[in-house]
Amino acid sequence: xxxxxxxxxxxxxxxxxxxxxxxxxxxxxxxxxxxxxxxxxxxxxxxxxxxxxxxxxxxxxxxxxxxxxxxxxxxxxxxxxxxxxxxxxxxxxxxxxxxxxxxxxxxxxxxxxxxxxxxxxxxxxxxxxxxxxxxxxxxxxxxxxxxxxxxxxxxxxxxxxxxxxxxxxxxxxxxxxxxxxxxxxxxxxxxxxxxxxxxxxxxxxxxxxxxxxxxxxxxxxxxxxxxxxxxxxxxxxxxxxxxxxxxxxxxxxxxxxxxxxxxxxxxxxxxxxxxxxxxxxxxxxxxxxxxxxxxxxxxxxxxxxxxxx
Amino acid sequence: xxxxxxxxxxxxxxxxxxxxxxxxxxxxxxxxxxxxxxxxxxxxxxxxxxxxxxxxxxxxxxxxxxxxxxxxxxxxxxxxxxxxxxxxxxxxxxxxxxxxxxxxxxxxxxxxxxxxxxxxxxxxxxxxxxxxxxxxxxxxxxxxxxxxxxxxxxxxxxxxxxxxxxxxxxxxxxxxxxxxxxxxxxxxxxxxxxxxxxxxxxxxxxxxxxxxxxxxxxxxxxxxxxxxxxxxxxxxxxxxxxxxxxxxxxxxxxxxxxxxxxxxxxxxxxxxxxxxxxxxxxxxxxxxxxxxxxxxxxxxxxxxxxxxxxxxxxxxxxxxxxxxxxxxxxxxxxxxxxxxxxxxxxx
Numbered sequence: 253x254x255x256x257x258x259x260x261x262x263x264x265x266x267x268x269x270x271x272x273x274x275x276x277x278x279x280x281x282x283x284x285x286x287x288x289x290x291x292x293x294x295x296x297x298x299x300x301x302x303x304x305x306x307x308x309x310x311x312x313x314x315x316x317x318x319x320x321x322x323x324x325x326x327x328x329x330x331x332x333x334x335x336x337x338x339x340x341x342x343x344x345x346x347x348x349x350x351x352x353x354x355x356x357x358x359x360x361x362x363x364x365x366x367x368x369x370x371x372x373x374x375x376x377x378x379x380x381x382x383x384x385x386x387x388x389x390x391x392x393x394x395x396x397x398x399x400x401x402x403x404x405x406x407x408x409x410x411x412x413x414x415x416x417x418x419x420x421x422x423x424x425x426x427x428x429x430x431x432x433x434x435x436x437x438x439x440x441x442x443x444x445x446x447x448x449x450x451x452x453x454x455x456x457x458x459x460x461x462x463x464x465x466x467x468x469x470x471x472x473x474x475x476x477x478x479x480x481x482x483x484x485x486x487x488x489x490x491x492x493x494x495x496x497x498x499x500x501x502x503x504x505x506x507x508x509x510x511x512x513x514x515x516x517x518x519x520x521x522x523x524x525x526x527x528x529x530x531x532x533x534x535x536x537x538x539x540x541x542x543x544x545x546x547x548x549x550x551x552x553x554x555x556x557x558x559x560x561x
Numbered sequence: 562x563x564x565x566x567x568x569x570x571x572x573x574x575x576x577x578x579x580x581x582x583x584x585x586x587x588x589x590x591x592x593x594x595x596x597x598x599x600x601x602x603x604x605x606x607x608x609x610x611x612x613x614x615x616x617x618x619x620x621x622x623x624x625x626x627x628x629x630x631x632x633x634x635x636x637x638x639x640x641x642x643x644x645x646x647x648x649x650x651x652x653x654x655x656x657x658x659x660x661x662x663x664x665x666x667x668x669x670x671x672x673x674x675x676x677x678x679x680x681x682x683x684x685x686x687x688x689x690x691x692x693x694x695x696x697x698x699x700x701x702x703x704x705x706x707x708x709x710x711x712x713x714x715x716x717x718x719x720x721x722x723x724x725x726x727x728x729x730x731x732x733x734x735x736x737x738x739x740x741x742x743x744x745x746x747x748x749x750x751x752x753x754x755x756x757x758x759x760x761x762x763x764x765x766x767x768x769x770x771x772x773x774x775x776x777x778x779x780x781x782x783x784x785x786x787x788x789x790x791x792x793x794x795x796x797x798x799x800x801x802x803x804x805x806x807x808x809x810x811x812x813x814x815x816x817x818x819x820x821x822x823x824x825x826x827x828x829x830x831x832x833x834x835x836x837x838x839x840x841x842x843x844x845x846x847x848x849x850x851x852x853x854x855x856x857x858x859x860x861x862x863x864x865x866x867x868x869x870x871x872x873x874x875x876x877x878x879x880x881x882x883x884x885x886x887x888x889x890x891x892x893x894x895x896x897x898x899x900x901x902x903x904x905x906x907x908x
Contacts, residue, residue, distance in 0.1 A: 297753045298724065406608070435607050435780045440824040440835040447834070462753045465783070469829030488831070506758040508783035510825055511902050512806040515787040520758050 259323060259424060259456050260286040260309065266317035267301070267308050278304045280480040281318075286424075291450065291457040293471035293488070295464055295503060301480040302460045306426045309458070310345055322424075341371060344417035348429040350409030354401040360387075361397040364416045371420075386419040387412075390445060407438035414445065418453075426458045431466065443470055465507045468492060473543070476500045479525075487543035496546045496556045499523045528552070569598040569774050570619065570658075570742060575632035575642070577614055577623065577798075586845050588614045590798040591632065596742070601768065601775040603785035603806075605821070606795035609842055612778045615795070616744045618642070619776075620658045621650035655685060659740035663747040665727035669719040675730045676715035679703070682737040702733040705770070706763050725756035729763060736767055743768075744776045749784060761787055783825055786810060791878070794818050797843050797853035804879030810902055814873075814881040816861075817854045819896050828898045836898065852883065860885065860893045 267279040279301040286292045296302045307313045309320055311327065320328040327339050344367075347353035354363055364383050368374055384394035390411040401409060410430060417425055427446065431439045447470065449455060459471055467474055467488065474491050476484040476499060484497040495501050502523035509515050528535070533549040540546060540557055548556060577589035588611045596602055606612045617623050618634060621644060634641035636657070644650055662668045670678055679699035684690060690698075696715070703711035706729040719727055728748060735743055745764065749757035765788060768775050779785055785792055785806070792809040794802045794817065802815040813819055822828075823836035840857040843849055852858070855865035864870075864884050873886035884890055 297755050436782070437607055437821065437824050437838050439826060440829075440837045443826065443829075444834045444837060462755075464754070466826045469826045469831060469835065503755060506754040507827070508754070508757070508781070508787060510783045510786050510810060510822065510827055512786045512789075512810055513903075518787075520762065522759075 257288040258285045259288045260458075261321040261324075262305075262309075262318070263321070264318035265305070265308060265315055265320065267304050267313050268316040278480050279308065282477070282480070282482055283318075284475055284482065284485060286456060286458060288456055289450075289454055290472040291459055291470055293459045293461065293467040293474040294477055295461055295467055295474060296477035297462055297503075299479075300477045302462075302477050303428055304480075305477075306345070306428050306458060306460050310343060310426060311339070337371070340367075341420050342422050343424045343426065344420050344422040346410075346413050346417055346425060346427040346430045349433045350406055350413055351433070353413055354409060356401055358400075359397065360399055360401065360412055363401070363412060364397070364419055367416065367420050382419055383415075386415040389418055389449070390415045405438075406434050407441060410434060410438075410442050411445065414442075414449075418449065422455070424456045424458070426460070428460045429462070430459075432461065432463065439466070446470065463507070464492075464503050476503065478523075481547065483547045485545045490541075490544050494540075494544070496540065496544075497548070498527065499525075567598040568595045569636070570596040571633075571635040572615075572618075573633045573635070575615070575618060575634060576630050577611075577618060577627055578630045579624070579627045581626065584846055587848075588627070588798050588845060589618075590849070592798070592800050593632075594793065594800060594803070596774060596776065597791075598774055599772055600790045601777060601788050603777045603779065603789035603792045604795055604800075605779055605782055605785060605792060607780060607842060609845075610795040611798040612795045613746055614798075616660075616746065616776055616778060619742070619744065620654045620660060621647075622654075622660070655682070655735075655738040655740065657740055658742045658744065659735040659738055660744040660746060661728075661731055661735050661748045663750050665724055665731050665751070666719075668731055669727060671719050674716050674718055675703075675722070676700075676717075679730070679734050679737050682734045686738050699733075699737065702737055703730070706730070706733045706736070706767070707759070708733075724752055725760060728752065728756075728760055732760075732763060732767065736771060739771065740773070742774045742776065744778070746778045747780070748777075750779070750781075757784070758787075764788065781825075782810075782821055783827060794821065797849060798845060799853065799882070801854065801883070802879075802881040804875070804881075808876065808879040812875070812879070813895070813899065814875055814879075814886055815854075815883045816858045816885070816893075818881075819899060820857075822902065823896050823898045828901070836896070862890060 263283050265279055265282045266277060268275055268277045270276050294302045294305060304313060308315050315328045319326055325335060361383050364386055365379050368379060383397050387394050387396060392411055431442050434442060461467055471488050473487050475482050478499045484500045495504055502521040505521040530549060533551055535547050535549045538546050538548050538553045572592060572594045574591045574593055575589055576591050579586040579588055592615060604612045618629055629642045632642060676699055679702060680695045683695045683698055700711045700715055703714060708714050708726060708729055749760050777785060777788055789806045791805050793800045796817050802818050813822060820838045824838060829835045838857055843853050851867050852865040852870055855861040862884050870882045870884045872880040872882055874880045885893055
């Protein structure tokens, strides 16, 4: 990534649900940028708001504060019809559970091409051609188009989900835990597929997951999110070798290692947010180096940064 | 670990068949397995390998169209494979052999408070116990599995708990019956990694406290490194390799075990493709000839397609079903990534 062209710019995003007494802020003052052609990862435990960020970009949830800029254009709130059309085409999503995200009563042909039909008139012939092309691209046979989702295995269903996103010729794909419902051996296949598609088409990914071990393989940069707040943002390898925030460390220690000896000697770190004393010394977004940021107050930052080079 | 070699459950040549609208599916193909008292045995395999079906035969939970057609299952001097009536199973299920399912959302009753669900389990074990006594005991179980404020949590419903907390409740219910064997069927698959690590710890604590024997089913080898004393690898309804955790991770012998280990994302190097297993698992409706893994196995020998390999003993505790271990077989090197497993350490 020599020239970092910003594709998506998120500024002070806040997403809140409910109102008045029941108001719950799921995403609180989140800012980050995603560069063209990179894979950006968001990790956190369930309830941390990682999915909500992805959904806010997709315009499924509306942002209560802040801005989302796609190629410099604001895409949250009220936007023009033509921009809306462009965004729906250029940003696509892959969902977590391939069992639940495909319409059981529709044939693959319809599932994959539904987005195309919404975009405007398209001839039957062209539609079929594009469906076969998309299926081929994800490693499925074009004949599968006339089958129903229940005839496929979990890995194949996830491929159908990917084909549905690809047929729109997107630039940016949000993958929300695309492999956590799959078997280990199938996981590898789907990850390889996503990786290959990125290389071939120059796609940009936002990859949401709870498992850091998968992230290491696929992402370029990672944002760690806890209770709606990004606590650390760093280049992937840097994050693994130099984790600063205690929550990141807790997540790292939870990765199951395929080594029984190391596992027996491992100590599990548990993150408790009461360890911070943020009453007087407020936390800030601190910069360790060009690619590594952490949320900390002055005292914490000077202590944490001592441990790294 | 395995300082006593007392066998608690012994399966001999168990075969399970399902009748699917007239078509016969052989889910388990003559599996033998001894489970030792007090150990944690992990059964690992892809979906469809028969790992769940196999353990369901231990407590009579097979679907109606499935049957143990061959073999014996010895537990406590009785052959469970002979059990035909539900009445027989009621003595075993829960009391002797309990099970924890994958999805904590679906294994709890949404209409009953979690306290009452634990009390129900206690009362099945001990019919004469008073409610207040049972309640006291239930609260104890809740605090043991790591639920804070057990007194107030006792009165709450499952929807008021998070996924990890629900799984703790399920564990408490299983413990309440005081079983000897606890079968955990993918207990952490639906959970986050941080929660997963905590649940594994709870299971370990419960095992020590109640001297349980645990059978742990999973598709993810990474998870079992933490908990398992021994690991059995299943493929197409057969245990193709079994050994201690160290032996399976550091000295695996079956090409399928190699493939499973190599496809873990933990071993991936950015920019390179992850290892994947080519092809599909065999069709269990047809009879499998030779080694079931042979068509997907790059190291397959000719004999693999003709004759089913027997177990070859590697050490006293480690055996594998592959012709590669036959003295006449050519030497095949293990994939490189597996050798690196030993160097993997925590960050």
